Amino acid sequence: MKPIRQVVFALGSNLGDPLSNLQGAVSSLRDTPDVIVVDVSSVYETEAVGGPEGNPPFLNAVVLAETTLDETTLLERAQAIEDAYDRVRTEKWGPRTLDVDLVVVGSTVVERPDLTLPHPRAHERAFVLVPWAEIEPAGEIPGHGNITDLLEQLDASGVRRRDDLSLED
Ligand SMILES: Nc1ncnc2c1ncn2[C@@H]1O[C@H](COP(=O)(O)OP(=O)(O)OP(=O)(O)O)[C@@H](O)[C@H]1O
Numbered sequence: 001m002k003p004i005r006q007v008v009f010a011l012g013s014n015l016g017d018p019l020s021n022l023q024g025a026v027s028s029l030r031d032t033p034d035v036i037v038v039d040v041s042s043v044y045e046t047e048a049v050g051g052p053e054g055n056p057p058f059l060n061a062v063v064l065a066e067t068t069l070d071e072t073t074l075l076e077r078a079q080a081i082e083d084a085y086d087r088v089r090t091e092k093w094g095p096r097t098l099d100v101d102l103v104v105v106g107s108t109v110v111e112r113p114d115l116t117l118p119h120p121r122a123h124e125r126a127f128v129l130v131p132w133a134e135i136e137p138a139g140e141i142p143g144h145g146n147i148t149d150l151l152e153q154l155d156a157s158g159v160r161r162r163d164d165l166s167l168e169d
């Protein structure tokens with residue numbers, strides 16, 4: 001039998017209709033066979049980190065799931081969901097309709113040209129760790145430790161919860 005592992009997805013959008021793009025991603029993950037969505041964070045409005053000058057603010061959220069799928073299949077699924085939202089890859093860190101990143105897949109460590117796990121920048125991104133810590137404060141990034149501890153080292157002032165917005169679980 002294949003092992004069940006926890007997977008953490010980070011969602012981001014700053015182009016088109018960001019809330020509806022994030023909702024589409026949550027629904028698509030929920031519709032994925034062998035992926036059970038366990039929890040979805042609040043929606044956060046976040047200052048763009050990097051990218052071109054004037055890069056608009058993002059909406060970000062995190063989804064916790066359990067899965068028997070392997071990491072390559074999960075990456076393919078994440079990219080297929082991005083593509084379904086007309087994601088066009090142009091400039092690095094430029095505006096995007098939808099970004100679906102794999103943050104961690106259980107304790108899996110992978111370094112390949114197409115996939116790095118844990119995500120190589122998640123531990124330094126308040127726009128990932130704040131939503132994740134909201135729903136799983138004891139979360140861990142292999143090699144980096146507990147996410148609540150990691151957040152204490154970061155400036156999270158550009159990350160604001162939007163209590164007027166929500167994603168249907
Ligand atoms: N953990 C991961 N999750 C998602 N994509 C990954 C991961 N590791 C490597 N990649 C690769 O990164 C490539 C670029 O992804 P993408 O265009 O979404 O980057 P980005 O979102 O602009 O930047 P960042 O990687 O800093 O979030 C993807 O084609 C994918 O193959």
Ligand SMILES: Nc1nc2c(c(=O)[nH]1)N=C(CO)CN2
Binds near residue numbers: 013048051099
């Ligand atoms: N606030 C914010 N900034 C970013 C984001 C993001 O999702 N939110 N994603 C990036 C590349 O993945 C680069 N910068």
